[in-house]
Amino acid sequence: MPSFSYRCPQCCTTSPRVLTHDAALAEQAIHRDQFHGGHRPDGDAVTCYRTERWSEADHLERWITVVLVAVILLVLAYNTL
Incomplete structure (x- = not known):
């Protein structure tokens, strides 16, 4: 906003x-x-x-979420092999 x-x-x-x-x-x-x-x-x-939609803390939280989702997807992909 x-x-x-x-x-x-x-x-x-x-x-x-x-x-x-x-x-x-x-x-x-x-x-x-x-x-x-x-x-x-x-x-x-x-x-x-x-331009100030996200604070630095918001950016950090978004990066952590992206990394966690990527790790979960990799684990799921590895378990289906």
Whole structure:
């Protein structure tokens, strides 16, 4: 699932990640109102993070599962000979 954050380059700040684009837009509106008088700082943007689907622990668990399945298949193939 993607996550989103708002970045203000003028203030050098990034909001915490949120789950929806609308929530990131709300972060943007709050920041603009509080720190920029409602104006849009040059270069501010909402960013979508789609590539972080798996943590390193998830990758390790997937590799362990693949190895275990391969070993089981090899054992079953050897026993049928």
